[in-house]
Amino acid sequence: MTADLALIWPELILTIGGLITLMLGTFAGDRQVGLYQLAAMVTLAAAAAAVVTFFGTDTTVFSGTLSVDSFGGFAKLLIYAASFMCILVAPRFFKDSMRAEYPTLILFAALGMGIMASSRDLMTLYIGLELNSLAAYVLASFMRTDDRSSEAGLKYFVLGALASGMLLYGISLLYGFTGTTDFAGIAKVIGGEMNIGLLFGVVFVIAGLAFKVSAVPFHMWTPDVYEGAPTPVTTFFATAPKVAAMALLTRVVIDAMGPAVGAWQQIIIFLALASIILGAVGAIGQKNIKRLLAYSSINNVGFMLVGLAAGTQQGVEGVLTYLLVYMVTTLGAFLVVLQLRDDQGNQVESIPALAGLSQRRPGIAAALAVFLFSLAGIPPLFGFWPKYLVFEAAVNANLVPLAVAGIVASVIGAYYYIAIIKTMYFDDKSDTEFPKGTGTVVEDAVITASALWLSVIGYLFIGVLGVLSASAASVLF
Amino acid sequence: MLAVPAVGAIACAFAGDRNARLIALGATLVNLALGILMWAQFDVGGAQWQFQELHEGLFGRFNYALGIDGIALMLIVLSVFLMPLCILASWEAITKRVGLYMAMFLIMEVVMIGVFAAQDLLLFYVFFEAGLIPMYFIIGIWGGANRIYAAFKFFLYTLLGSVLMLIAMIAMIREAGTTDIPTLLVYNFPPEMQTWLWLAFFASLAVKMPMWPVHTWLPDAHVQAPTAGSMILAGVLLKMGSYGFIRFMMPMFPEASAQLMWLVFALSMVAVVYTSLVALVQSDMKKLIAYSSVAHMAIVTAGLYALNQQGIEGALIIMLSHGVVSAALFFCVGVIYDRLHTREIDRYGGLAVNMPAYALFFMLFTMASIGLPGTSGFVGEFLSLAGIYEASSTVAFVCTTGIILGAAYMLYLYRRVVFGELTKDDVKAMPDLNPREWAILAPLAAVALWMGVYPESFLAPMRGDVTTVVARLAPAKPAGDAHLAAGKPKAAKAVDHGAAQGEAHHAGGVQ
Numbered sequence: 001m002t003a004d005l006a007l008i009w010p011e012l013i014l015t016i017g018g019l020i021t022l023m024l025g026t027f028a029g030d031r032q033v034g035l036y037q038l039a040a041m042v043t044l045a046a047a048a049a050a051v052v053t054f055f056g057t058d059t060t061v062f063s064g065t066l067s068v069d070s071f072g073g074f075a076k077l078l079i080y081a082a083s084f085m086c087i088l089v090a091p092r093f094f095k096d097s098m099r100a101e102y103p104t105l106i107l108f109a110a111l112g113m114g115i116m117a118s119s120r121d122l123m124t125l126y127i128g129l130e131l132n133s134l135a136a137y138v139l140a141s142f143m144r145t146d147d148r149s150s151e152a153g154l155k156y157f158v159l160g161a162l163a164s165g166m167l168l169y170g171i172s173l174l175y176g177f178t179g180t181t182d183f184a185g186i187a188k189v190i191g192g193e194m195n196i197g198l199l200f201g202v203v204f205v206i207a208g209l210a211f212k213v214s215a216v217p218f219h220m221w222t223p224d225v226y227e228g229a230p231t232p233v234t235t236f237f238a239t240a241p242k243v244a245a246m247a248l249l250t251r252v253v254i255d256a257m258g259p260a261v262g263a264w265q266q267i268i269i270f271l272a273l274a275s276i277i278l279g280a281v282g283a284i285g286q287k288n289i290k291r292l293l294a295y296s297s298i299n300n301v302g303f304m305l306v307g308l309a310a311g312t313q314q315g316v317e318g319v320l321t322y323l324l325v326y327m328v329t330t331l332g333a334f335l336v337v338l339q340l341r342d343d344q345g346n347q348v349e350s351i352p353a354l355a356g357l358s359q360r361r362p363g364i365a366a367a368l369a370v371f372l373f374s375l376a377g378i379p380p381l382f383g384f385w386p387k388y389l390v391f392e393a394a395v396n397a398n399l400v401p402l403a404v405a406g407i408v409a410s411v412i413g414a415y416y417y418i419a420i421i422k423t424m425y426f427d428d429k430s431d432t433e434f435p436k437g438t439g440t441v442v443e444d445a446v447i448t449a450s451a452l453w454l455s456v457i458g459y460l461f462i463g464v465l466g467v468l469s470a471s472a473a474s475v476l477f
Numbered sequence: 478m479l480a481v482p483a484v485g486a487i488a489c490a491f492a493g494d495r496n497a498r499l500i501a502l503g504a505t506l507v508n509l510a511l512g513i514l515m516w517a518q519f520d521v522g523g524a525q526w527q528f529q530e531l532h533e534g535l536f537g538r539f540n541y542a543l544g545i546d547g548i549a550l551m552l553i554v555l556s557v558f559l560m561p562l563c564i565l566a567s568w569e570a571i572t573k574r575v576g577l578y579m580a581m582f583l584i585m586e587v588v589m590i591g592v593f594a595a596q597d598l599l600l601f602y603v604f605f606e607a608g609l610i611p612m613y614f615i616i617g618i619w620g621g622a623n624r625i626y627a628a629f630k631f632f633l634y635t636l637l638g639s640v641l642m643l644i645a646m647i648a649m650i651r652e653a654g655t656t657d658i659p660t661l662l663v664y665n666f667p668p669e670m671q672t673w674l675w676l677a678f679f680a681s682l683a684v685k686m687p688m689w690p691v692h693t694w695l696p697d698a699h700v701q702a703p704t705a706g707s708m709i710l711a712g713v714l715l716k717m718g719s720y721g722f723i724r725f726m727m728p729m730f731p732e733a734s735a736q737l738m739w740l741v742f743a744l745s746m747v748a749v750v751y752t753s754l755v756a757l758v759q760s761d762m763k764k765l766i767a768y769s770s771v772a773h774m775a776i777v778t779a780g781l782y783a784l785n786q787q788g789i790e791g792a793l794i795i796m797l798s799h800g801v802v803s804a805a806l807f808f809c810v811g812v813i814y815d816r817l818h819t820r821e822i823d824r825y826g827g828l829a830v831n832m833p834a835y836a837l838f839f840m841l842f843t844m845a846s847i848g849l850p851g852t853s854g855f856v857g858e859f860l861s862l863a864g865i866y867e868a869s870s871t872v873a874f875v876c877t878t879g880i881i882l883g884a885a886y887m888l889y890l891y892r893r894v895v896f897g898e899l900t901k902d903d904v905k906a907m908p909d910l911n912p913r914e915w916a917i918l919a920p921l922a923a924v925a926l927w928m929g930v931y932p933e934s935f936l937a938p939m940r941g942d943v944t945t946v947v948a949r950l951a952p953a954k955p956a957g958d959a960h961l962a963a964g965k966p967k968a969a970k971a972v973d974h975g976a977a978q979g980e981a982h983h984a985g986g987v988q
C-alpha cells in the first residue's frame with residue numbers, strides 16, 4: 001500500500017495542490033488572482049516533474065488497477081502542459097470574473113485525465129473519466145452570466161451523461177461476459193471466443209469513448225460547446241481531454257481488446273473516415289473561428305484514429321506523436337484567437353472580421369497561418385510529420401484503401417484552412433481594428449516558439465520524438 | 478546554396494520595401510554565382526552523384542541528403558538563372574507588401590533547389606509540396622482580378638495529386654526499406670506493384686507538369702499570377718513534374734513505364750493538338766502562352782517516353798529551353814502589361830513602330846518557342862521528335878502537327894501585337910524598353926541563342942545520366958516500329974524532319 005502510494009506521486013501532488021488552491025481561493029479571496037494561479041501552476045509543474053522521474057518504470061499499483069508506465073507518462077506530460085497553459089492565459093480573458101474555482105477545477109480535471117491515461121481497469125477508467133467530465137461541465141459554463149456559456153455547459157452535460165451511460169452499459173456487458181474488469185483479464189477472455197454479448201460490450205465502450213474524443217458520429221456536442229465555452233476553457237477542451245481520451249481509447253482497444261482486432265478495427269476505421277470527412281466538410285462555411293477549430297479537431301481526431309486502426313506499435317507511436325504535435329498546434333491557434341480583440345477590447349471570433357489581418361497584425365496572422373497550414377498537414381510544416389506516420393502505419397498494416405481514402409479526404413480539409421488564410425492575406429481590410437499589445441510577453445513567446453517549432457525546426461526533433469513515442473508505445477505490446 | 482535565399486527570405490520579411498528588393502536581388506545573384514561555380518566544377522563523366530551532402534539521423538527516420546547529377550545540375554542552374562531576373566521583373570510592378578513578396582520568392586528558390594537536389598525520398602516530398610505555400614501567396618496576394626479562384630484551384634489541384642504520390646512513397650519505403658534515392662533507383666520493385674506506384678506518381682506529376690486533361694489549373698494560375706510569378710511557374714515549377722518523370726518513374730519503375738508508355742503517348746498527342754488549337758483562339762496573351770506551355774510539356778513527356786537516348790535528351794533540352802523561353806515570353810507580356818494594364822491581344826498592334834527593341838526580342842523568343850533552327854527550341858524538338866519517331870512514327874507525326882500549329886498560334890499572336898497599323902493612341906504613347914527590361918531580356922536572349930547554336934554545353938553534363946536511365950529501361954523497352962523495316966528508318970526520319978523544318982522555315986519566311 002505504502003509502496004503503491006510512492007508510485008502515484010503525480011496524482012497525490014495534484015490532489016493536494018488542488019485542495020490548497022481551493023483553500024487559498026476561499027481564504028484569500030477571488031481577488032488574489034496571482035496567488036492561486038501561482039499555486040495551481042506550481043502544482044502542475046511539480047506533478048510533471050514527478051511524472052518525469054517515473055519515466056521508464058513499467059509497473060502497476062493497487063492490485064493492477066492503475067499502471068505506472070511511459071505510455072501514461074507521455075500522455076500525462078502533455079495533459080499537464082496543456083492545463084498549465086490554460087491556467088496561464090485565463091486571468092486576462094476573464095478579467096474581473098476570474099475566480100479561484102477555475103484553476104482548482106482544471107487541476108482536478110487534470111487529475112482525472114491522468115487517471116484515464118494510466119488506468120488498466122474498467123473501474124479506474126470510469127472514475128478518471130467522470131472526475132474529468134464533471135470538472136469539464138462546470139468549466140464550460142464558467143461564465144455564469146453569459147447565455148452561450150451556460151448553454152454550452154448544459155449541452156455538454158446532457159450529451160456527456162448519455163455517453164457515460166453508454167460507456168457504463170458497455171462496461172457492464174464486458175464485465176458480465178468476461179467476469180473481470182481488469183484489462184489483461186478481459187484480453188484473455190476476448191482472445192478465446194467472441195460472442196454477441198461481448199461484441200456489444202466492445203461496441204458500447206468504444207462508442208462512449210468516441211464521444212470523449214469527439215469522433216463522428218459522436219461529435220455533435222463539439223462545435224456548440226467549443227463556441228459557447230469561454231475561450232481559455234475551449235483551449236483546454238481542445239487539448240488536454242483529447243490527449244487523455246485518445247490515450248485511454250488506445251489503451252482500451254490495444255490492451256483490453258487487443259486479441260480481437262477484427263472486432264474493433266472496422267469500427268475504428270469507420271470512425272476515422274467519418275471524422276476526417278465530416279470534420280472537413282462541416283468546417284466549410286463556418287463563420288466562427290472557434291466552431292471552425294472544433295471541426296478541425298474532429299478532423300484531426302480522424303487522422304489519429306487512422307493510426308490506431310492499424311493496431312500496431314508503429315500506429316500507436318504515430319498516434320502519440322500526432323497528439324503532441326496536435327496539442328502544440330491547437331494551443332498556439334487558440335492563443336492567437338485569445339489575442340484577437342477589437343478596439344473596444346472585445347473578443348473577435350468571426351472569420352470575416354479577420355479580413356486583412358495580415359496587414360493589421362502581421363505577426364499574429366503569420367503565426368495563425370503557420371498553425372493552420374500545419375493542421376492541414378502541408379509540408380514543410382511539422383504537422384505533416386505525424387500525418388505521414390499514421391498513414392505509414394496504416395499502409396504497413398495493409399490498410400492501403402483506408403490510407404488512400406483518408407489522405408484524399410485531407411485535401412478537402414486543406415480547403416477551409418487555406419480559406420481562412422485567404423481571408424487574412426488576400427482580402428481587403430475589414431472594419432474591425434485590431435490594436436496591438438493584446439498579449440503578454442509570455443503568451444507572445446509561447447506563440448512564437450510553437451510557430452517556429454511547427455515550421456521546419458520541428459523536423460530536427462523527429463529523432464527524439466521517435467525514441468520517446470517508441471518507448472511509450474512499447475509498453476502496450 | 479539553400480542557406481543564402483533562406484537567410485535572405487527572413488531578412489526580407491522584416492526589411493522595408495526598398496531594402497527588401499536589394500536584399501532579394503543580392504541573395505539571388507549570390508546564388509547565381511554559386512550555381513555557375515557549381516557548373517564549372519561539375520565533373521562531366523565523373524561520378525553520377527556529385528556535391529553530395531549527408532547528415533544522417535538529423536531528421537531521425539529520414540536523412541538530410543543532398544546531391545546532384547547532370548540533370549539536376551542543369552535544372553538548378555536554370556532556377557538560379559531565372560531567379561534574379563524574376564526579382565528584377567517585379568522591381569516596379571510590385572508596390573504593396575514588397576518584403577513579403579520578396580521573402581516568398583526567396584523561399585521558392587530554396588524549395589526549387591531543394592527539389593532538384595534532394596537525395597532522400599521524403600526530403601524530396603517535403604520540398605515538392607513546400608512550393609505550394611509561397612506560390613499560393615504569390616498568386617493570391619499579388620495576382621489579378623480573379624486571383625483567389627486561381628490560387629485555390631492551383632493549391633487544391635496540386636495537393637490532391639501529390640497526396641497519392643505520398644502513399645506510393647510509403648509503399649516504396651516499406652518495400653525497399655530505405656528512403657535513399659540512389660538506392661531506390663537501382664531497386665527492382667515487383668512488376669505489378671510498379672504499375673500501382675507508377676499510376677500514383679503519374680497522378681501527382683501529371684498535375685504538376687501539367688498534362689491534359691488535368692492542365693486546367695495552369696491557364697488560370699498563369700493569367701492571374703503577377704509577371705514574375707508566371708515566369709517562375711512556367712520556367713521552373715512545371716519542370717518539377719518532368720524532373721519527377723525522369724528521376725523517379727522511368728528508372729524506378731521500368732516495366733510499368735514500358736507497359737504504360739502508350740497512356741503517356743495518347744495523353745501527349747491529345748494535349749499537343751488540343752491545347753495548340755485552344756491557344757489559337759485565345760484573346761488573352763498570357764492564356765495563349767500558358768496553353769503553349771502545356772503543348773510544349775506534352776512534347777517533353779512524349780520525348781521522355783520514347784525511352785531512348787535522343788528522345789530523353791531532346792526532352793531535357795526542351796525543358797531547359799522552355800524554361801528560358803516561356804519565362805521570357807511571359808516577361809514580354811509583362812512589359813506591355815505594365816504600360817497598358819491589359820492583356821487583351823486586340824488592344825495592341827503596331828508595336829514594331831514605337832518599340833523596335835521590344836519587337837526584336839519578342840520576335841526572337843517567338844521563334845525560339847516555335848523551334849526555329851538556331852534557337853534553343855529547335856534542338857530540343859528535333860532531338861525529341863527523332864527519339865519519338867524511333868518509338869512510334871504515328872506519335873511523331875501527331876507531335877509534329879502540334880509544332881506546326883505552334884508556329885501558327887505564335888506567329889498569329891506576334892502579328893496581331895507587333896505588326897499592323899499603329900492606330901491606337903494609348904499604344905502609340907508606349908515607350909520602348911528601359912534599361913531594367915534590357916537587363917532582363919538580354920541574358921534570356923543570349924541563353925536561348927547559345928542553347929540553339931551550341932547545345933553540347935548543356936547536353937554534356939546530362940548525357941551520362943540519360944544513358945544510365947536508358948540502360949535501366951532497356952530490358953523492358955518494346956521495340957519501336959521504326960526498326961521494323963531494316964535500312965529504311967534513317968531515310969524516313971530525314972524526310973519527316975525535313976518536312977517539319979520546312980514548315981518552320983516556310984512559316985518564318987512568310988513574315
